[in-house]
Amino acid sequence: MNSTCSPVLVVGAGPVGLVAALTLLQNGISVRVIDKDPNPRIGQRGPGIMPRSLELFNFLNVPEVNDLGKTPPTVRSYKLGTLETLRDSAIAPDIKPTPSIPFIHKALGQQLLEEILRRHLEKLSCSVETGTELRSFEQSSEGVTAVLARNGTLETFNTKWMIGADGAKGVIRKQLGLAFLGETRDDFRFLTGDIRLTGVGLDRLYWHQFGKFQELGVSLRPTDEVGEDGWQFFMYCGDPDLAKVARSEERIFEIIASVIPMEVTFNKLVWASEYRANIRMVNKFSEGRVFVAGDAAHVHSPTAGQGLNSGVQDAFNLGWKLALVEKGFADKSLLETYSAERLPVISEMLKITTSLLNHAISSGLGHTSTRRSPLIFMLGVNYRFSSIVLDEFTTPVEGRPINAYGVLDEGHLEAGDRAPEAPDMLQTLFGVYRPWYHTVLVFAPSLTDATLILGALEARDKSVVQSAVILPPSAPVTPVTSLADLVFVDQQGHAYSAYLVEAGQTKTFVIRPDGVIGAIVHGGEGVKKYFSRIFLDV
Numbered sequence: 346m347n348s349t350c351s352p353v354l355v356v357g358a359g360p361v362g363l364v365a366a367l368t369l370l371q372n373g374i375s376v377r378v379i380d381k382d383p384n385p386r387i388g389q390r391g392p393g394i395m396p397r398s399l400e401l402f403n404f405l406n407v408p409e410v411n412d413l414g415k416t417p418p419t420v421r422s423y424k425l426g427t428l429e430t431l432r433d434s435a436i437a438p439d440i441k442p443t444p445s446i447p448f449i450h451k452a453l454g455q456q457l458l459e460e461i462l463r464r465h466l467e468k469l470s471c472s473v474e475t476g477t478e479l480r481s482f483e484q485s486s487e488g489v490t491a492v493l494a495r496n497g498t499l500e501t502f503n504t505k506w507m508i509g510a511d512g513a514k515g516v517i518r519k520q521l522g523l524a525f526l527g528e529t530r531d532d533f534r535f536l537t538g539d540i541r542l543t544g545v546g547l548d549r550l551y552w553h554q555f556g557k558f559q560e561l562g563v564s565l566r567p568t569d570e571v572g573e574d575g576w577q578f579f580m581y582c583g584d585p586d587l588a589k590v591a592r593s594e595e596r597i598f599e600i601i602a603s604v605i606p607m608e609v610t611f612n613k614l615v616w617a618s619e620y621r622a623n624i625r626m627v628n629k630f631s632e633g634r635v636f637v638a639g640d641a642a643h644v645h646s647p648t649a650g651q652g653l654n655s656g657v658q659d660a661f662n663l664g665w666k667l668a669l670v671e672k673g674f675a676d677k678s679l680l681e682t683y684s685a686e687r688l689p690v691i692s693e694m695l696k697i698t699t700s701l702l703n704h705a706i707s708s709g710l711g712h713t714s715t716r717r718s719p720l721i722f723m724l725g726v727n728y729r730f731s732s733i734v735l736d737e738f739t740t741p742v743e744g745r746p747i748n749a750y751g752v753l754d755e756g757h758l759e760a761g762d763r764a765p766e767a768p769d770m771l772q773t774l775f776g777v778y779r780p781w782y783h784t785v786l787v788f789a790p791s792l793t794d795a796t797l798i799l800g801a802l803e804a805r806d807k808s809v810v811q812s813a814v815i816l817p818p819s820a821p822v823t824p825v826t827s828l829a830d831l832v833f834v835d836q837q838g839h840a841y842s843a844y845l846v847e848a849g850q851t852k853t854f855v856i857r858p859d860g861v862i863g864a865i866v867h868g869g870e871g872v873k874k875y876f877s878r879i880f881l882d883v
Contacts, residue, residue, distance in 0.1 A: 351377040352505040352671055354491055356517060358473040359386070360455065361639030361656035362510030363462035367405055368664025370469040372781045374671050377504070378471065379493065381478035381511075385463070388539055388616040389454035389568060389577040393417070393650030397723035397763065399448035401661050404778050404860055409461045414451025418567065421551040426606055428546065436552065438719050445755065445765040445843040447775065450722060454570045454577070455653065479516055482507065484633050506667060509637040510660070513623065513644045521632045527625030527695075532706060533646065536580040536591050538617030539571045542601070544609040556581070556604040558709050563604045574612055587619040622646045624699055626691050630684035636663055643691045646702035649721045651694050658726070659687055665780050665858035674809055674880055679733070686728045693750035724753040728861060729761035735864040735875040736760035738852075758845050760865045764856045767840035770815075770833040774840065775860075777813060777831065783863065783879070784856040785812045785872060788846040791820065792827050798853055799828035801869030805876070815840050817848040 353369055355362045358380035366376045394402075394414055402410040422431045437450045463473055480499070482491040489507045493500045509517030518525060547553065549567035556562030564579040571577070582590065582600050590596050594614040602609055626643040630636060639656025663683045669675035697720060719725075728734055730747045739759050753763070767774045778784055785802060789795040795814045802812055813831035818841075820834050835841050846852050855864040855875050864875035 351375040353377070353667065354379070354489070354502065354504040354507045355510060356380075356479045356507065357510035357512060357515065357639075357641070358459070358463075358475070359510060359512070359639065359656075360458055360462065360653055361641075361660050362508065363459060363466065363473075364401075364405070364657050365508050365510060365638060365660035365664050366471060367407075367462060367465055367469075368661055368780050369668055370466065370471055371405065371779070372665065372668030372672070374668050376471060377474070377502070378466070379474045379477040379479065381476070383476040385456070385459060385473075385475070387456050388618075389456065389566075389570065390537075391647065391650060391653040392452045392454045392566075392568070392577065393654070394451045394453050394458075395650065395654045395721065395723045396446065396448040396450060397726060398654045398657050399451065400763075400766075400775065400860055401657060403448070403775050404661075404780055404858075405465075406779075407461060407465055410453060410458065411448060411451060413457065413461075414453040415568075417450065417452045418550060418552045420554055420564075422554040423606075425557060428606055433551075437721060440719075440722075444768050444837075444839040446724065446753075447766050447768070447773075452566075452568070454568060457570050479511065481516070482520065482635070484635055486633075489634050505634065505671065507635045508660075508663065508667075509635065509641045510639050510656070512640045513625075515641050517635060518627060518637050518641050521635060521637070523632065523637065524628040525625045526628070527623065527644075530622035530624065530646075530702070533622040533702060534587055535620055536578075536582070536587055536597070536617055537620050538578055538591070538597075539568075539615035540576050540578050540597070540601075540617075541572050541574045541612040541615065542576065542609055543574050543612070544605060544607045546607055547605070547609070555606075559583075559706065561600070561604060563601050571615060572612075575615075591617045591619050620647070622702060624695060626688075626695060630659070630663075630687055631680065636667075636680075636683065638663060642687075643695065645695050646698045648701035648705055649698050649718075651698055651721065651723070654723060655691060655694055658690075658723070661780070661859050662687060668781065669809065669879070672809075674806065676881055679879065682731060682733050686731050689730065689747050689749040690726055690728075693748075697750060719752055720750060722753070724763055725751040727751065727759070727761045727763070729759050731761055733863070733875075733878040734760040734861075735866060735871065735878070737864075737866045737871050739865075755843070756845075758862070758865070760862050762862050764854070764860050764862050765843035767815075767835070767843050769837040769839055770835060772831070772833075777811070778856055778858075778860050780858045781809065782858055783810045783876075785810065786844070786854040786856060787812065787814045787829070787851070788841065788844065788853070789814060789851045790817060790849050792816070792829075792832065794851050796828065798851075798869045798872065801872050803828070805880075809880075810876075817841060819848065 638659035787795040814829040857863040
């Protein structure tokens, strides 16, 4: 059977594939999403959702991720063989929401996350085709021909673009011939899964850690997503055949009972799997009309919970660019910046997570007690080095280190950085930023001061560029006619503070559809110069 319909085929319906699909759908691009598994995956898996990812879900109008996510509990470790507390430690730095950083680290199981994202796809008339496997593909300068299999029937599907979110063992990266360089670490292996159990004195206020890391130990994180008696567990047992242990409910119950010094009632093993640290990444994120994202492009230690978050951010970076190209607003050369921007970020992320892994092993404390740096929140991830960002307020320095995975410095802001939030106006800025818009923010003392800059936007298509003028707190609130789509008076000064703008200053920011500052410029000519790097015929 031959078929042609959607211009984009997404292979893999985990969080990465679903975010890629949702980003494209919200941009008006039809997608087909397939997954070889006949049923949705179960299990908590990687539950850590970092603040930067919560911002992206906000831009995608998926508030349930933040609303249903829980603050991870304190990790309580016990003296060997006893219920006497050895130490309490935080899984992440303790931060509170601020006007410019509204989200904090949350825990939400991957099973529920995927369910939420699938519901949002269905609202846009797109359903995941489960039990459908990509067997092979060929591509030309015009498109991609994929051979799919479902229930023993082969289908030839023609599409323009293909996104491989099919995991580390998927076929797309392999068939593209991309390098997947790195190492497999046999010194860090454990079982993880979901379990239902109760124990006398085993409260649900803490993430409990019993036994000895790397020898015989069990870590239990309470999660009501599994049930009122539900836990995500991590188990270290020294058994050389962990895969065999993972298949035996009886053996898992036996090991947990031997480590926890209390009477335990086991109700159900929901899911379990062996994990060993693979640390690898591709040499490039695309070849022709085919792209890879998430685990298909990079795998790493679970220390710091960066994996799912990095994959989601891959998908969001790619999605808006592919949409502009497919709609004819941008040249396909824009897609080269997907790989150019994500490679340095992922390379630095691998170094950071590997360093944390080495510390977890050498200290004997385990991966739950190594996530202390604010780096893990990913708010300092940046593309300052990108060829498509423009900053007229920063002097280029030859040979400047890239530092794509820095710690957020709210006292310094450059093009390529994450765009801050600013509430207490008619709308919050995060309520304005959306994955189908570039948003031009003009900070100006008055609407008159913004007029020339806004004039530079008159030729731009309003379906992909919107404008907002932000006036200082001293500006009159009286509504007047403006070329801007939105006019805000920054009553509380949050926007001027977060974007480091003086009250009498005129300064323009262009915010990309992924919530990254694409440009910081003086005026209209700078805006045109930036857009010449993105759009055709500027």
